[in-house]
Amino acid sequence: MSAQLEPVMDTAPVRVLLADDEHLIRGALAALLSFEDDLRVVAEAASGPEALAMARAHRPDVAVLDLEMPGADGVAVATSLRSELPDCRTMIVTGHGRPGHLKRALTAGVRGFVPKTVSAQRLAEVIRTVHAGGRYVDPELAADAISAGDSPLTARETQLLEFAADGAPIAEIAQRAALSPGTVRNYLSSAAAKLSAENRHAAVRIARSQGWL
């Protein structure tokens, strides 16, 4: 409803938003992408909320979002963008690619998902692919996600595992969750059993590694 002033070129440059909380990485990435004639970084952000604000202001074609950011993580930002700016494609770049994250991202409408171990060349390619309406998911991460399957945990089990994540004793977890200590033990026991863990702490580790936390 407003992009009609852009001069139509042979191939118009792709307007990119870059969001990563690490200044160094973000700047370096911007510099690197500037080598690509058909890509133009039009905005940068260091946090989830800032990424949203920049997206509203600059209306990029593609938003490249780091998964781990303060304020709101990449998937949360992608979810908001999907409703606010449906024409803006989103993609996620991440250091640690856990299977669960990929699933959350895809259901949030994210079209690209790559680890930070890829080359800049490939990142540029993926940006182009995503902008053209295609999708790209790192093959290794995809394989992990498929073989991992869905979380077997119920909502309460997941919630209580989160409360247990910092090693707090049962009594404290019960307080924070406003549940009876016995109930807490039951749910955590069942969660540990589902994850084949020897106790709740190991269960937390396993759930974390799968991105189910």
Next chain:
Amino acid sequence: MSAQLEPVMDTAPVRVLLADDEHLIRGALAALLSFEDDLRVVAEAASGPEALAMARAHRPDVAVLDLEMPGADGVAVATSLRSELPDCRTMIVTGHGRPGHLKRALTAGVRGFVPKTVSAQRLAEVIRTVHAGGRYVDPELAADAISAGDSPLTARETQLLEFAADGAPIAEIAQRAALSPGTVRNYLSSAAAKLSAENRHAAVRIARSQGWL
């Protein structure tokens, strides 16, 4: 023994080794540093051992090492470099700057320590400072390190906390450490007391956050 063909300039460029396991970051960083006339990235590495090998082969003036790398972390690499290539200055770049890491790094002879939230401009400055024989430590990290103090844990306590880090039961820890289960409980209990933790799992978290792990 082989660099005599380089034309001697007014100020010879600083030869830099870049080590980071994330391809994207490493490449982008290299591209960015290439804008600085007086800096030259002569080698890149994606792991600790590879960084060592590249350093031996290219004998850089400054080694810029990521703290978290597979094989051997940045501090370990710095320690090896100190004895093998005393003329090579080392510096650490890290995402999460825990107080303990900084201390370990400084005792390993590292001359620069910066988080990834700094600008590329500053990174370049720090590289120059380090090359000139100076030191630079991020002020915020330095403050954290000073206020945090040293680890109150003994060697065994630290070791057992590491074994306990994945939530394993006491029996398993005892086996892995080749100790009696009772002894393990004693050490972990004492470690938890020193850290004011309610149990060993919370103690692990606290020790981790301080870089004492």
Next chain:
DNA sequence: CAGTGCCGATGACATTTGTCATCGAGGCAT
């Protein structure tokens, strides 16, 4: 040499945690 501190172990004891069977309240579908 005596003192100190860490290491490794043992035993006893209280507490926490894991496991299981069971129960009642409510939602939902046939």
Next chain:
DNA sequence: ATGCCTCGATGACAAATGTCATCGGCACTG
């Protein structure tokens, strides 16, 4: 309404864990 399910709770019991006192060996240090 009846059955079926999940949630939340309780009680009982076993197992794991935390805590404490104590011991001997060893290394370092004054």
